[in-house]
Structure formats: structure tokens, C-alpha cells
Amino acid sequence: MDTLLTKKERETIRVGFGKLLRAKRNALGISQEELAFRSGLHRTYVGSIERGERNLSLENIFIFAKALQCSPSELIPSSL
Numbered sequence: 001m002d003t004l005l006t007k008k009e010r011e012t013i014r015v016g017f018g019k020l021l022r023a024k025r026n027a028l029g030i031s032q033e034e035l036a037f038r039s040g041l042h043r044t045y046v047g048s049i050e051r052g053e054r055n056l057s058l059e060n061i062f063i064f065a066k067a068l069q070c071s072p073s074e075l076i077p078s079s080l
Helices: 007-028 032-039 043-050 058-067
Strands: none
Touching: 007 043, 032 043, 032 058
């Protein structure tokens, strides 16, 4: 079955989310380890998300947003 998003588009979304996540984390001056602690997620998971290597659940988007004190929409790339 074909998906509505190409492999490249899916990668662009993951990488874009990771860049926004890293930018928000850096703006707060916290490490990946601190973000992991605040979110209750593993540090290596945070790193792999920031690098765009993993897809994440809607629930984890909200967890990251809460840990970074921002809205979930601020972590979503605006375009492909």
C-alpha cells in the first residue's frame, strides 16, 4: 500500500521536528539529559529524535512541549 507521504517527506518532517526541538531546548539552556529528565523519556531517545532518526507519537510531542514550556504546534515543522 502506498502512503500519502513519500519517504523523503517523512524524513523532512522528522528532521524538521528534531531541529525545532533542539532549538527550543537550547533556548532554555538545557542539555538533552535535562530534557530527558523533565520529560521522563530516555536521553538516547531525545538524541535520536533531535537527529530525525525516529518517528514519535503524538503523545510524546505533547510531553516534549510540556517539558519545554511551549505549545505542541511550536515543535511541528510548518511545511515539507
